[in-house]
Amino acid sequence: MMQFQVRKDDLSNHRLVEADAPDLADGEILLKVDRFGLTANNITYGVVGERIGYWNFFPPLNDDDGRWGIIPVWGFADVVASNAAEVPEGERLYGYFSMATHLVMRPQKVSETRIFDGSKHRSALPPVYNSYVRLTGQPDYDRALDSARMVLHxxxxxxxxxxxxxxxxxxxxxxxxxxxxxxxxxxxxxxxxxxxxxxxxxxxxxxxxxxxxxxxxxxxxxxxxxxxxxxxxxxxxxxxxxxxxxxxxxxxxxxxxxxxxxxxxxxxxxxxxxxxxxxxxxxxxxxxxxxxxGHIQKRAGEWGKGEFEKRALAFWQSAAERSNDWLTYETTEGLADIAGLFDDLRDGKVSPHTGLAVTL
Missing domain, CATH: 3.40.50.720 (NAD(P)-binding Rossmann-like Domain)
Incomplete structure (x- = not known):
């Protein structure tokens, strides 16, 4: 497995770290990240990572001095190994992933449409980031819309x-x-x-x-x-x-x-x-x-189960369709080539009319 790591106090300093995929404990699954989007939002995650807790989602490998971190991204991943009976190999998920080739999760609250990562280090983090959509078997899932979903949603x-x-x-x-x-x-x-x-x-x-x-x-x-x-x-x-x-x-x-x-x-x-x-x-x-x-949690309590997701999804679908008039997607292959792309994004050199996608 490979991770793209940045210095928490200096986003211009980054590295690739490789290691063998870990053995799975009972109840864990191994995901292979398939693709993810990159936007200025990811730079925000890095800048306010200490204040908001974004560095706590995905522990970095070989971080002896505690100064390295992994910036979260939104994207898609496939389950390639499973020790969790409710989530079989072959499942495809959409949600919050590490900027890495692989990720270990511990599924909890498994329903037909969603799972939550119950890993201990994520237990105190906002629920919206720990929730993953189960795409396998959904009749309305269209891979052709992956780029729009991970960049714009x-x-x-x-x-x-x-x-x-x-x-x-x-x-x-x-x-x-x-x-x-x-x-x-x-x-x-x-x-x-x-x-x-x-x-x-x-x-x-x-x-x-x-x-x-x-x-x-x-x-x-x-x-x-x-x-x-x-x-x-x-x-x-x-x-x-x-x-x-x-x-x-x-x-x-x-x-x-x-x-x-x-x-x-x-x-x-x-x-x-x-x-x-x-x-x-x-x-x-x-x-x-x-x-x-925080606003999502507030509205979820006020509007009732599933109502926020319903309204937000309708807005995203409409806005994403309208965005086709001005937005062009560019794809980069492989984590090893991401450094220059990340630097350009950090330095404001990416056109606002470009959507960046990374496939692994």
């Missing part, structure tokens, strides 16, 4: 949650919604939801100068501005911010510009990971990290 699930969060809080009294890093896929998913919601305030997409034309071509935001056009934002209007960038300088300048009319800032991602961290002018008391699994 986790991002658009967050988009769905963000829209629901904003509406649940009556838009925080805002008359305009600013979406920072408007070219990111999660931002575009949110823009779909805002466009479809006649109750939604006006939307402003903010992006880099190089992505202005791309974002404007989507026709989703009422206004599109570059990062050097903050002064053009109407500071007289109450504003809610949804930030995918993590750029301390942009947020600090924007907060200072809006002042009291900066009603709420939802910090979601860190596409500008090297600029992560607030600076002068940042309004901390009205800024909070958005954690989609």
């Amino acid at each position: 986790p991002l658009y699930a967050t988009s769905f949650c963000l829209h629901d969060f904003l509406t649940d809080n009556d838009w925080f009294g805002a008359e305009q919604i600013m979406v920072i890093s408007a070219s990111s896929k999660t931002a575009i998913g949110l823009a779909y939801a805002l466009t479809d919601d006649e109750r939604a305030p006006a939307s402003i997409g903010m992006t880099s100068a190089r992505n202005l034309d791309l974002v404007r071509s989507l026709g989703l935001y009422d206004t599109v501005l570059s990062y050097d056009e903050i002064e053009a934002v109407d500071a007289a209007k109450p504003t809610a911010i949804v930030d995918m960038s993590g750029s301390g300088s942009v947020l600090s300048e924007l907060h200072a510009h809006l002042g009291d009319n900066m009603r709420y800032c939802s910090n979601v991602g860190v596409t500008h990971w090297s600029e992560f961290g607030p600076g002068p002018g940042f309004i901390r008391e009205r800024s909070h990290m958005f954690f989609a699994p």
Whole structure:
């Protein structure tokens, strides 16, 4: 088996580690990861890994100094060995995997459609990440949609949650919604939801100068501005911010510009990971990290069993179909060739209109 590992404190430092596949204990299964998606969301996992606990999902091999970690990815895997009677060899699963060729799991709560990984080191982690969809035998499963599912499903699930969060809080009294890093896929998913919601305030997409034309071509935001056009934002209007960038300088300048009319800032991602961290002018008391699994758990309790999944799935399917107009998928073969791809993604060199898939 092979793992792609990164230094927890330096995402530019990474390595491949190989070892023999471990012997399975009773109740365990061995999965061979078949393919997974790579997006800016994976960079966010690395940047906030210590704070949120993303490093705890998949223990790295040969980590003597405790400084190496494995960034989680969304994808597909097949059961190649099983000591768990309820999950036979040949099963295919969709869910949260390590950036590796193989993974050992301990299935629990096995139903016809899902299993949960009950491995001890994952027991305190958010349930949504420990849940896997059983695809084998599902009549509506189409492998041709694997790329869209592993690239867009986790991002658009967050988009769905963000829209629901904003509406649940009556838009925080805002008359305009600013979406920072408007070219990111999660931002575009949110823009779909805002466009479809006649109750939604006006939307402003903010992006880099190089992505202005791309974002404007989507026709989703009422206004599109570059990062050097903050002064053009109407500071007289109450504003809610949804930030995918993590750029301390942009947020600090924007907060200072809006002042009291900066009603709420939802910090979601860190596409500008090297600029992560607030600076002068940042309004901390009205800024909070958005954690989609927490919102999912809240809604699951309020809406009842399966209702969140039903609504989120319908949104993802609609948004993914619309995304075919602007999104192109590129595939890389093998874990050994992933280093350059990861570096380009980390450094913001991948076009927002490209979906990255890795097959093993």
